[in-house]
Amino acid sequence: MPQPTYERPSPQSTVTAVTADTLVTADFRPRTRRRPPGPYRRLLAIPGARAFTVGNLMARLPMGMFSVSAVVMIADTRGSYALAGAVTATGLAATALVAPWTARLVDRHGQARVAVPATLVAALGSLALLLCVRYGAPAWTLFAAYAATATTPNTGGMARARWAHLLKDGEAGTGAGGDRSDGKDGRDSRDSRDSRVADALHTANSFEQAADELCFMLGPVLAAFLCTALFPEAGTLVGVVLLVSGMLLFTAQRSTEPPARPRPTAKAPFRVPGIPPLLVVCLAMGGVFGAMEVVTIAFADAQGHRAAAGVVLALQAAGSCAAGLLYGALKPAGPAERRLPWCVAAMTALLTLPLLAASLTGSLPLLALTLLVAGMATAPTMVTTMTLVQHRTPEGRLNEGMTLAVTGLLGGIACGSAAGGWTVEHASPTAAYGVPVTAAAVALLLALAPARGSAGRPRA
Numbered sequence: 001m002p003q004p005t006y007e008r009p010s011p012q013s014t015v016t017a018v019t020a021d022t023l024v025t026a027d028f029r030p031r032t033r034r035r036p037p038g039p040y041r042r043l044l045a046i047p048g049a050r051a052f053t054v055g056n057l058m059a060r061l062p063m064g065m066f067s068v069s070a071v072v073m074i075a076d077t078r079g080s081y082a083l084a085g086a087v088t089a090t091g092l093a094a095t096a097l098v099a100p101w102t103a104r105l106v107d108r109h110g111q112a113r114v115a116v117p118a119t120l121v122a123a124l125g126s127l128a129l130l131l132c133v134r135y136g137a138p139a140w141t142l143f144a145a146y147a148a149t150a151t152t153p154n155t156g157g158m159a160r161a162r163w164a165h166l167l168k169d170g171e172a173g174t175g176a177g178g179d180r181s182d183g184k185d186g187r188d189s190r191d192s193r194d195s196r197v198a199d200a201l202h203t204a205n206s207f208e209q210a211a212d213e214l215c216f217m218l219g220p221v222l223a224a225f226l227c228t229a230l231f232p233e234a235g236t237l238v239g240v241v242l243l244v245s246g247m248l249l250f251t252a253q254r255s256t257e258p259p260a261r262p263r264p265t266a267k268a269p270f271r272v273p274g275i276p277p278l279l280v281v282c283l284a285m286g287g288v289f290g291a292m293e294v295v296t297i298a299f300a301d302a303q304g305h306r307a308a309a310g311v312v313l314a315l316q317a318a319g320s321c322a323a324g325l326l327y328g329a330l331k332p333a334g335p336a337e338r339r340l341p342w343c344v345a346a347m348t349a350l351l352t353l354p355l356l357a358a359s360l361t362g363s364l365p366l367l368a369l370t371l372l373v374a375g376m377a378t379a380p381t382m383v384t385t386m387t388l389v390q391h392r393t394p395e396g397r398l399n400e401g402m403t404l405a406v407t408g409l410l411g412g413i414a415c416g417s418a419a420g421g422w423t424v425e426h427a428s429p430t431a432a433y434g435v436p437v438t439a440a441a442v443a444l445l446l447a448l449a450p451a452r453g454s455a456g457r458p459r460a
Contacts (some may be wrong), residue, residue, distance in 0.1 A: 039203040039329055046166050048256040055253065056159045057211060058246025059119075062239035063155070064219020064317075066126065067092075067417075068310060069235030070146065071297055072227040073133050083139065085294050085421025087129075091146035092290070092414035096407045098150035103157060103403030110260040111161075111399075112251040115153040119247040122152040123240045130233045152243070155250070156212055157402035163204035164390065164398055165258040199331060205386050206328020209379045210321045217317030220293075224310025258398075274392040275401065278385060279408040281344070281446045285381070286412020287439030288351065291420035291432070292316070293413075296371070298421075299429035303364050312368045316375035324379030336387045341447045343384050347377035348440040355433040362430070412439070 044050050067088045074084040105114045125148025132141040223235035251257075293313060300309035332339060353370035357363065386405060393401030416439055423432035 039199075040207060040325075043163075043200065043203050043207060048253055049163075049166065052159070052162060052250055052253040052256050053211075055246050055249030055251075056155055057215065058242055059250055060155045060211065060246070061215045061219055061222075062243040062246075063152075063212075064216035065223040065235055065239040065242075066149070067293065068220045068223040068297070068313075069227055069233075069239060070129065071294065072224065072306075073130070073232040073236065074142065075297075075301075076227070076232045077133055077136075078139075080425075081294065081298050082421045082425045083142075085417045085424075087142045087146050088294075089290070089414040089418040089421075090143045091149055092410045092417065094147040094150035095152065096411040096414065099152075099154055099403050099407050099410070100400060102151060102153055103400040104397075106153065106158065107261060107397055107399045111153075111158050111257050112254065113260075115158065115247055115251055118151040118153050119244060122149045123244050125149040125151075126236055126240050130236045134233060153247070154399070154403040154406050155247070156208055157399050157406060158250075159211075160205065160208050160386070160390070160402055161258050161399045162256050163208070164201065166256060167200045167204065201390070202332070202383075202387065203328045205383050205390070206324050206379070209383045209386070210324035210328070212382070213317045213321035213324055213375075213379055217314040217321055220310040220313040220317075222310070224307055228307040261397075275389070275404065277446070277449065278388055278392070279404060281340075281443055282385065282405050282408030283412040283415075284439055284443035284446055285344075285347075285385075286409035286414075287416035287419070288347070288412075288436040288443070289409070290413030290416025290418075291435040291439060292354075292371075292416075294417050294420040295424060295429055295432040295435065296367075298424040298432065299358060299367065300364060302429050303362075305364055308364065312364065312371060315368045316371035316378075319372040319375030320378035323376040324383060327380045327383055332384075336384050336391070340381070340384045340388065341444065343377065343381035344440070344444045344447045347374075347381050348437070348444050350374040350377050351437045351440050355437055358430045358433050 044053070070088050070091075071081070071084040074087055075081050078084070102114065102118050125145055128148060129142060129145035131137075132145050223239070226234035226238055296313055297306070297309040300306050300312060351374050353374050354367055357367045357370045386402065389401055389405045390398065416435065420432050420435050423435055
């Protein structure tokens with residue numbers, strides 16, 4: 001029998017063997033196909049994106065810690081949830097007034113030059129609150145100290161401004177030849193580029209909203225654990241350290257920082273048609289978040305499980321975080337103006353579940369489960385809202401526009417926190433779950449109202 005003869009194959013192709021009158025070819029090339037990177041992987045592959053994201057997450061985590069830490073710290077030492085809710089409401093109201101001015105300075109002079117000193121002032125305010133509570137200072141000093149934290153920069157807004165800057169610059173070169181042509185190909189190229197930028201920006205907004213929810217998921221758990229397992233002031237101390245160190249790391253990434261505009265030519269975002277209606281919607285939605293936090297802490301305390309309040313609130317944020325990531329991986333249909341009322345309607349409907357669970361069963365585990373489900377409408381609603389704010393904010397004032405939206409939320413959180421604390425004191429924690437449902441219903445009515453003059457160049 002004749003011996004097989006072999007051809008010398010190239011290392012990465014095929015092997016051919018001849019036996020008698022039979023030719024056999026073996027293909028040893030890899031059979032696996034490389035899957036294209038997902039939207040979030042492409043997003044974080046942008047040079048410098050991961051570095052500023054790490055610092056931003058560190059600085060943003062205390063945002064979910066400070067209010068819970070303050071409520072637990074004040075309620076533990078002064079024995080009044082009404083006082084705790086009023087103090088946090090005062091601080092949030094002060095932030096709503098100061099934050100737009102801080103954001104305007106950031107747009108004009110750059111993130112690093114303004115955010116670092118503003119963060120240091122806010123950290124001193126948190127430490128002052130800690131000392132006032134620790135050493136039994138008069139009640140008015142608690143309000144004054146917490147109001148000093150109003151200079152805290154809008155870390156989420158600064159991160160979104162960096163994404164908008166990076167995505168616009170990163171996509172500007174693609175299809176540039178199409179932009180120079182005058183025919184149909186040029187228009188198609190521009191449309192394709194704009195579509196890519198819009199999709200990437202949607203993913204970035206969803207990522208940032210998921211990051212917000214992640215911080216508000218881990219923050220209350222960490223704060224409640226530190227305040228109950230160690231001492232009441234531990235949550236505030238750790239929050240200050242994370243805020244300062246994270247902001248220093250974030251602002252050190254100068255390559256991704258948007259350019260400063262010392263003399264912007266565009267009008268203030270608040271005066272742009274279409275922005276004020278969104279701010280009113282944000283105000284009502286903030287009432288949902290503020291009331292839910294205080295009421296849930298009080299409900300868990302009434303059940304004898306105050307330490308579990310952070311975990312219960314974290315489940316609501318977990319549902320929102322998961323929904324936000326899924327929402328960012330999809331391409332939503334239709335304009336954001338049409339999607340917003342549907343998102344708010346879903347949030348309103350789902351918020352009735354915690355009210356029913358608390359009223360009918362009084363079970364803390366069941367309440368936690370309903371909060372997990374109810375949270376799934378939060379991120380899509382917030383992503384859609386922030387997308388509209390970006391579309392309507394003039395060039396060069398994006399951080400200010402985003403901060404105005406956050407200011408509306410903070411104002412609503414202040415009102416919701418105070419209303420929730422008052423209802424807990426004068427009615428019951430169970431009845432107080434009607435406050436966030438009412439706030440969501442108001443937000444739905446506002447979202448259904450037709451927006452007039454929502455002109456504004458869509459931003460990439």
